[in-house]
Amino acid sequence: MYAEIGAVVAGLILLVWSADKFVIGAAATARHMGMSPLLVGLTIVSIGTSAPEMFVSAMAALDGAGNLAIGNALGSNITNIALVLGITALVAPIPLQKGLLKKELPLLVIVSLLGGVVLFDLTLDMTDAIILIVAFLFALYLMFQDSSDSGDAIMDEDEAAEIESTPTGMAVFWLITGLVLLMVASKALVWGATGIATAMGVSELIIGLTIVAIGTSLPELAASVTSALKGHHDIAIGNVIGSNIFNLLAVMPIPGLLAVTAVEPMALYRDYAVMMAVTIALLVFFLISYRKGTMGRITGTLLTGSYVAYLGFLFIANQ
Template identity: 40%
Template sequence: MLINILLLLGGFIALIYGANALVDAASSLAARYGVPSIVIGLTIVAFGTSAPELVVNVFAATTGSTDMVLGNVLGSNIFNVLGILGISALIYPLTVKSNTTWIEIPLSLLAAICVLVVASDTMLDGTASNFISRSDGIILLLFFLVFLVYNLMVAKSGGADEEITTKDYSTGKAVLFIILGLAGLVVGGRLIVTSAVSIAEVIGLSERVIGLTVVSIGTSLPELATSIIAVRKKNVDIAIGNVVGSNIFNIFLILGISGSIVPLGVNPDSFFDIIINILTGLLLFIFVFTGRGRKVERWEGAVFVIGYVAYVTYLII
């Protein structure tokens, strides 16, 4: 048990440092060859922050741990809103300034509803079991492609003004760090999946619950760190945009790729998590678009945190 816990922690460290090294090196290489800062931010940096969830899900899908695949995506999205935005709002109220975020918050709610639709085969089609098929995964990827094109169009029209700071690596050093970053992602992802499955077997929790809690929180640590740093610097729009964008990536890109690799059986218990994910998105929508101004107040952040603690407690009990 202790060895598996240490392997799990080592996997998270390798995964996160691998993702950071990959993003820094790829961004430096892109900047060196004249790729615009906005494009780097919308592609390399955005993909990099979702790399931990993607790598873990690919390993889980290919090894047959399909409960962990859906659990990691749903758990990450629930933690992103209730945990990360909740903690961030407690530090400083989150004001939504960007027009793009006003569109992305409803889009993240739509993405949550899409999971319910693609997973409800028994109810919608009368099949014997529920699963996210390869065709469902491809549809989610097409949604992601539309989202990516939308972001690029907003960037080209001047709707996104955030400047991306890149490292100044030589070409050789950048290539080396890309290789090391990819190695960290692969090793870390493998360690997390194998050790998490072993821990679940030892303590008697399902792969679904481990994916919804330990794995999803661990893979969401980059978003947590980014949001807290942004809030402490009073860059509150970055904090909320970071979380909302990550939730859209998790469903359309990561779940889309996972379903395209192998059909994912949907555990009946997972529908509870799917509904919680929808309610979480709906609650964020209500908090932002009602009341005074476009903001998440401290008391609303407290509601998020209390809700997350209650949810995790329910899962474990």
């Protein structure tokens, strides 16, 4: 499996790097074409955080590995809440953006329930994909209204400065180069992941839930921990909520758009249930910590511990 493991490692590294360049190139190009910073931040930058998952899902669906794509979407959401937020809270208490309780957190719960509805018949087809995409457009509209009213920044100052300072020619270059490299990296990752699944006798769903989901969530983990160490991690929960909404509404429909995908029953009965549980747990922890204003190390321990327990359960169930 040396070639497959190498493809997965190289694919993940190239995927993360090319996604960053693609987002900067696309955002800078849009700014030079006259798009407002608010709209750039809300669409290109926000959706760009899910670019690795989107390209991996597309390549997996085209290669007939639709369950790897579904596992990637569900697994990334579990990883974002239980691992990314858990470890970030262990590093330093996370300041709570209390406005999230009015719109974004309830929206995430509703979107998560919608994900269960489309998976309920264990088939992901064009109709399911259209339902999720329509919901995605509606969610974008709601978030744009909220951002316009509040005037809050969508991206951090360093990212905004890099976008503004990138010349038009360089922006177009990184847009095209990043797009091509994203496709190459996604293809390599899916080839390696499916090869490992075959060699180890495990399902593509499990590989999507673990190796691929953790790999595509590593940028969020690194950024959140780095921000926590610098004391600038107050947007960590908002980023995770936004990423999880995009994963369900923009990543999970992709297999259904490209082919009718038969969903493994365990994706619904086990993995969707775990994703729903950690989403509700995030809401509960938020409510409990609301008055204090921070989500601390006890919450971080519970979230991280639940993720380790989930991985252990997957391992035991696969034996």
